[in-house]
Amino acid sequence: MAIHTFVGKVCPVFVGRAEEAGALRDALARAAAGTPQTVLVGGEAGVGKSRLIEEFTATATQADAVVAVGGCVEIGAEGLPFAPFSAALRALRRELPAETAEAATGQEEELARLLPELGEPRHAPWDDEAALARLFELTARLLERVAAHRTVVLVLEDLHWADASTRHLLAHLVRTLRTGRLLLVASYRTDDLHRRHPLRPLLAELDRLRTVRRIALGRFDRTEVARQLTGILATEPDPARVEEIFERSDGNAFFVEELAVASREDRRAGLPDSLRDLLLVRVDRLPETARRVARTVAEGGSTVEHRLLAAVAGLAEDDLIEALRAAVDAHILRATPDGDSYRFRHSLVREAVGDDLLPGERIRLERRYATALEADPTLVPADQYAPRLAGYWYHARDAAKALPAVLDAAAAARHRHAHSERLRLLERAMELWDLAPASVRAGLRPYGHARETYPRAAHDPASERLRYVDLLAEAAVAGRLCGEAEHALEITGRALRLLDKDSDSEDDPLRAAWFWAQRARLMRHTARGDGWAELTTAQRLVRGLPPSTVHAEVLALVATWSTRHVPGPEAFSAAERAVEYARLVGARDIELNARLTLGGLLVEAGDIGTGLAEMYAVQERAEALGHTQVTGRLHVDLPARLEDIGRSREAVEVLRRGLELARGLGLLDTEARVRAHLGVSLFSLGRWDEAAAAFECVERVGRQGPAATGHARLALARGDVTEAERQLTAARASFGTRATSARHRLPLAHLALGIAAEEGRLADARAALHDVLDELDVPGEGFPPGSRAHAWPLLLAAATAEADAFGLPAAEPGRAETLARIRKAAKTLTTHAPVWHAYERWVRAEVLRAEGRDEPLDWSEVVAAFETLERPYDLARARHRLAASLLAAGGEEDGCERATELLRLAGAVAGHLGARPLADSVALLARRARLPLSPTARRDPAESLGLTSRERDVLRLVAAGHSNRQIAGELFISPKTASVHVSNILAKLGVSGRGEAAALAHRLQLFAAEA
Known part of the structure; x- marks a missing residue:
């Protein structure tokens, strides 16, 4: 049974913040007009960020806006990706169920990675590089659709605790949201942002966008502190008291509140010497049972579910309710809006209570949380079970329990495309590997995509055990997919050194070949080389081995590399063998990619019919099987080959289909590349305005590179050399x-x-x-x-x-x-x-x-x-x-x-x-x-020569044999001006002297009508 209590604010009066509240209202008005806005509210802990946002959201609700709030999770349940977005989308779904369902139609299986209530997530290839971008784009589209006719305010609290996936999704949304009545509001603690805090680069990036505004919330001045104390005490405070509290709090709103309450409740006792003691004053005054419950909640994470708390606290239901009510009435804990969980009223109090725990107490509580959750996974939302259990066991310092739990959490993070969190968890697994008993390690089995990394040796029981090198393989892929290519490169180097030093399995050459293939990719990503040396090593390792997925992948990579750099017989042979090996081992993605490469090579070699037939066959097969990665690549490669051979109209048809698929699948990068190719083909067809629109669309979404060369050609053809140079610079940079x-x-x-x-x-x-x-x-x-x-x-x-x-x-x-x-x-x-x-x-x-x-x-x-x-x-x-x-x-x-x-x-x-x-x-x-370009116009022969009316008059007099002085007298101009006109006439007529000009005028009968 949960406590359903609305806890009022200690200070009923909202003090100050007029300018900041005005900025939020202005952003709301802009968003309501159809332009998505973002407001970032920063300030030190306790300065009043949450109160400002609460007051604003109340105002927004009164203005008929829908408010959805999600909070980032503090360290303690690490590896919980997208936590604030999942919570906010869940709230949005509660408020607008029909609109959310309609907006998610057709993409429920993908969006379920953020909002599990939508269904079971679709299976995706374990190393799908486009998966995360697809999820981000579909999320943006969902929000745009939900906010199409109703103003939506999405609040993300405590961004300083945000996981990497949340930060990346927020950055994507702010950059790409173009329509919808949507306002994003995010808060963060400035005093937590140390020099290398990962939020700093994001804030700097967002600062450059015109739809983003940052609000820096400062401390109260003496007058505002006095107003706040008046609201808390319900009476005019003594000036000396105001001065004392202002000096002690330094204008921090939360500390003002705590000092006021402490001094009001016990006037005879002096104020605590330290702020930490101040934050514990209310806790220390609680009954013993309530204090124990508060300490339990502090160690459970930012928010603790009632049922989980009951299982961990070990109290009778009535005793637990009484303890919770005491903590809530004392403004220490508060119930969440859904009434099923509890959290500290302020994170500073939670930190103080947590810091007051002894190491043994903390470890014991973490173990009790882990034991309770392991016994009943339904105590927390399903999408939080694996990462929270891993966190509890890890902080309980139980390596035997923590290692399997951390690996399960890594698998769950991979399932949600949260590659950054997956990498962190895998690194934690590496840390725990040697600490866990050998019997535990021996019982671990390759899970999910770890089995797909490379084949296991036949009839070798040892190959069915998870090895340390498997963790390195997982981490290398996670690092590449989350953008930490340098780190992934270091991991592959570590793996290869380990394999070279400790080779104890017949499939180690395949493992090594797989790592060398990964290094080839990473060398290109990090601009350290073209990857050919690494691919050559991988080829040598698989040569002579039976067909395998690794062998097929290496050959496919060789074919792709050769196609880009030295297309010819080697590339053709590698592509053919990659197709053959992939078919033998059932690696469909590799087979389709290799066939696509092979088809392009056939077209380039002159066997156009066979090559295009192969590429169209791949298109049909990939769409039927739902292989989005292959489909995305095909709708770039096929029209590129069609354009190369002059079949631009056919290319446009394929590209139009590619745009529809890319939009539907949320493949933003693919959509940008498709649009760039569309612009090129439209340019060839003479549809230049459409081509320009396609190029500009690519540039608007921040992908200038793919369209730059085509846009430069268009600018040059239209005579805009400056724009052509700008686009050429962009292309080179890209x-x-x-x-x-x-x-x-x-x-x-x-x-x-x-x-x-x-x-x-x-x-x-x-x-x-x-x-x-x-x-x-x-x-x-x-x-x-x-x-x-x-x-x-x-x-x-x-x-x-x-x-x-x-x-x-x-x-x-x-x-x-x-x-x-x-x-x-x-x-x-x-x-x-x-x-x-x-x-x-x-x-x-x-x-x-x-x-x-x-x-x-x-x-x-x-x-x-x-x-x-x-x-x-x-x-x-x-x-x-x-x-x-x-x-x-x-x-x-x-x-x-x-x-x-x-x-x-x-x-x-x-x-x-x-x-x-x-x-x-x-x-x-x-x-x-002297040719007329207009076949129907009645032309004046003199005008067809480009002569002005004045030059026509001068030529008439030249034809009559007049000198410059005579012409000047006749036309009332100076002789010098007459000379200039004569020179211009000679140039326009392309003749060398006055005589030739006169002869030409007579031959063309320029002045016959006047005669």
Whole structure:
């Protein structure tokens, strides 16, 4: 039986805090208007954070907002991940059951990791790197949906005690929540934030966001202390008393309260000498039974359930109720809102009571808690059982009991994707390993995913025992998944040293190979290398061994690495063997990933039909089996291959489907990558506004890198060189040390070259080309296999830059060498796909133009090649070049008519896309050739030449044989001005003298109507 009592505040008057309360109300108003807000309330212990938030939540409730509160758990039940979010979501579900159920529809199995009441969590692969991000995104979406039509205030108390998973989820929510009437309020103790406290970096990160406000709660001044004392004492306090209490409390609201109560209850006794004694005054005045119950609650954790407390206290029910009532009436304990648990009214009192326990008392209480909970797991919520039992046994210093309990807690943390807590618990297990009796260790069995880490040797009973190296394997994966890659790298090193020193099982080579494969991943994550040396070692260890999951995984990693760095026969062979081995051992995820790699390699090798068929087959199989990791990767890799071979419309269809899946599964990173690829394909299709929107969407969610190269290309095509340079910088920063493979280096070099050429820096453009050719173009072999999709655009940009500079004396030195290198590199690239064939024709034509040897036939071939592809911008550029070549050839009237039509088509596309540089080039060429771009407009021949009305008047007089002085007199301008107009006219007409200008005017009959 629990005590259902509402405990009033000692001070009924809310003192001060007008500015802070106003800031909270302002945030509530902004949230109610539809923009999610976050308020972080910081202050020392006892300064009044909880009272401020209580008063605010009362105000919010009156304003029809729904308030859900969750508190972080202090050390004592460590390893309890997401505690405040679970509690807050549980409260939200109680308040809005229908809305919460509707918002969680379809994702109950995933969200159950935070809110177990939703059902049984879905099984997930043990090393699913996207699992945690998926859970975070689904949580954000749940809150946005619940808060779509009702203002929700989510309060997270005591953030200084937050577990790492809670901190990461909070950071994700604050960064990504975009809609919903939601206000997050979190409190934390500033005096607990030592220099290396993990909350400090989070606060610094959140400070930079415009939707976040921090409130620093200070101490009361003398006047506020007097007002608080008046409320507590219900009378005007004596000034001397106010002064004494103010000096003793230093304005801390909680200490003011305790000092006031202490002095009121015993005026004859002096005030306690220390604050610790002050906090124990009320406890010491309790009856003995109540004091014992208070000490029991202090050691049980931040909150203790009534049934658990009853089992541990060992009192009759009536005696327990009487003791609890005494503690509640004395404002030491309070019942939680649900009435089923108890906690100290203030954590400072709990700390004081806990510190007053003797070591033996503390260990005895921890053992009693553990024994009671082990006997009846229903005494606590199901999701808290494993971590709390582990904590109780650990602090009871019973290694035999603690080791199995800690391992169970680690498994539970893994089940909830709480990888940081899982790592901490595994480290605790390592600490306990040698302390636990050998008989206990021998009885431990590989659990859950530890069995999946690497296969056990057949008919070897010892292999069914959990070994210390198994803990290291678990910890290495947990470290990688929670972002502690450096720590994970150290753990794998420790494991390999242990295996090398103490090898006692026939499956140790597999274990070692598995650790080397993990190190390969971690080397890339930590930017310590590309991981190839580690993979080579892993390959050597598995060579000649029977098929196994480890063998298949190593081969799959080798294939993926080779595809990214040196795609070719080795990658193809590794992918084929990985598929074969994975099928033999039933490793479906590895098989599907390897098949996806194999399909991409087939496409790049020119067997496009077979490769795409394989990738589509993987898509169907992965979706049927629910393999989210493979599905996410496929909806990036497949459209990338389709885009590479010029099938952009088909790529868009796959990407649209990928967006739906990524959103539904909560794969934020996958969604960002899919959107980035969508922008690239939309750019190819000439849907540039949609492409820009896709790129901007990726950048808004903080994933600028994946979209930066595509966005830079778009900016450059539209003539915004400044934006292109900004995006190129972002792309380089995003790729970092990964920009060593051809698929990264070539696009970056292409952009650098294009920007340099646009700014007239031909030397820098050439340097960008030569640098990347020196690095990637292997003599006798050419570009690495699979790089043609990026190599052709690079060579085209280089050839175009050389052609545009043709005839400039400064461009001559180095031209021949550059063109020779372009030709040589182009010969090594295959043209299996129509788009690659079109690029080959285009590069050849630009090289000829750079040498002054291009003919209309060359450009006709380019135009014909692109007319079969859905690439309107490329086709418009080719048509512009063909028109220029036709006009340069001169002669036939049909050539002028065709050039006119080509320029009209190119100009229309350029105008629609906003491709300003192309539009300007088309207009300039038409103006110089005196060709009308509008077929229906009645044109003034003089206007078609770009002449202003004043220049037209001047040309009429020039055609009549007038001198500059005569023109000046006729038009009432100075001779100097007349001379300037004549010079401008000659330039616009492209003639060398007044005579040629007059002849042209007569030939074109510019002034025939006036005559």
